[in-house]
Amino acid sequence: MFLLISKQEIIERAIELGFEDIGFTTADPFTSQIEILNSRKEEYAWAFKSLNLMEGIDPKRIMPPAKSIIVLIASYFKKSFPKSLESYFGRCYLDDDRITKDGISREVKKFRIFLRDNGIDSKFPAHMPHRLAAARAGLGTFGKNCLFYSRKAVRQGSWTLPIPLIIDQEFEPDEDTSSIGCPDWCRNACIIACPTGALKSPRKLDPRKCISYLTYFGEDLTPKELREPMGLWVYGCDHCQNVCPRNKPWLVEELPLNERVVAMEEDFELSRILHMDRNYYRKTIWPHMFYMGLGDMWRWKMNVARVMGNTRDPKFVPDLIKAFNENDDLRVRCMISWALGRIGGDQAKNALKTFLKNSEGQLRQEILEALGQIL
Ligand code: SF4
Ligand code: SF4
Known part of the structure; x- marks a missing residue:
């Protein structure tokens, strides 16, 4: 033709x-x-x-x-x-x-x-x-x-x-370059660095262990053994790309700031996400990061609470206390308790003691463990 x-x-x-x-x-x-x-x-x-x-x-x-x-x-x-x-x-x-x-x-x-x-x-x-x-x-x-x-x-x-x-038209194909292009001297830095062991071997990933997957599809309360390794990631994870020597030449470039993303900075502040309502989520967050449905706001809040805990920054303690009181989702409350235990200090300890009075079951256990961390 x-x-x-x-x-x-x-x-x-x-x-x-x-x-x-x-x-x-x-x-x-x-x-x-x-x-x-x-x-x-x-x-x-x-x-x-x-x-x-x-x-x-x-x-x-x-x-x-x-x-x-x-x-x-x-x-x-x-x-x-x-x-x-x-x-x-x-x-x-x-x-x-x-x-x-x-x-x-x-x-x-x-x-x-x-x-x-x-x-x-x-x-x-x-x-x-x-x-x-x-x-x-x-x-x-x-x-x-x-x-x-x-x-x-x-x-x-x-x-x-x-x-x-x-x-639907035929063009001459280019030469296939399908192969692993990693240098021999890189001793699998990405596999070693993956915090959750999701990279099992070269080009073999268990998506269910990958932090990216866990942040947007993880079911239920994040298990205790994953909370620290998941670190500061709220949504996605770039760790295996950040440590890769093949990416270093671009990471050292002085690039102009992405103004579209700069405009999102305030909207995506951790405390705003922790306290957001459904309307804010639908209009402000979801159009940019939409892998979680509109009914999954609890996972966003749980992730942010974990991240705040992992920053170990006492500036987040008042936010976490406020969020505990305004949330009735068990998963969010459990993670807030964990985060307060991880940050520690008198304010966190006193809040946990107050929360303990009206709690039972799994939440009570999380609060007791968080208090145990502080004490
Ligand atoms: S994205 Fe993060 S958790 Fe997933 S394989 Fe890479 S380092 Fe591991
Ligand atoms: S860190 Fe980068 S260069 Fe090294 S094995 Fe992993 S992908 Fe390849």
Whole structure:
């Protein structure tokens, strides 16, 4: 079939729209994933519930006339983030416009309109293994931490989003670069540094142990043995990327501040989240970080209480006391008690003694243990 546009013209348009890189691959199925998904059904049961992962492996099941896949590389870390946010929230969530549609999504839309205007139909498959697609399109390699490292963007680091688009026209595929690109001298720094042991071995992650997963999907009260290792992460975790030597060249760059994210700084203050009501959550927090449903406000508050405890900063004690009194969720109250015990001091101790008078069962036990920590 006669093509209206060349591969080179598509590449030029992608770069013009601000994408960092672009690659092409075939619409063949990602067969290596079949075995992986079959052998890891238990670990990924939560993802199977909402996504048809098996369908995502085969582009032709998603879009029957599929002929090629274009992969765009965008970076969410072209500008820097305030310390008050990147210390607690994974960077990729801080400028995530999948709901607000006022950032990268808008450029993807423009790119798809450009394809359409040139006779190419496209489909964005949310459930396709996007990192595999990027590597098969020659755009970079994998890290042992399971992340994708770009061949070009962010000094060849991992702070990127591969965006696959299935298209109904055939273009010459780029050379596959699927391999682990870690230097031999790095002795698995990411695996050793992972606080919860989620990285079991090179490219093997148990998502149920990953702090990112636990912050937004963890069921019930966070178990005691995870509260300290989960540290200061409220939503997401960047630890295995922060310790990676492949990311250091970009981490030392002096970048201009991301003003869109700076504008969120006050709204995402820990104490505001701890005291937020449903309306605040729906309007202010959820449009940016939406993995938790509107009924999951308790998990946000529990996470913030844990983080406050792990800061060991007495300035949070009045907030925690106030939140205990305004919350009747057992999970939040238990975590507040733990946090007060971890921070310690007279004010925390006296508050815990007061809480003890009207408590029973699991909460009473948490309060007694928190008091035990202080005493
Ligand atoms: S994101 Fe955090 S918890 Fe998850 S594997 Fe990396 S270091 Fe471990
Ligand atoms: S920390 Fe080392 S092993 Fe892990 S992804 Fe980075 S280079 Fe690879």
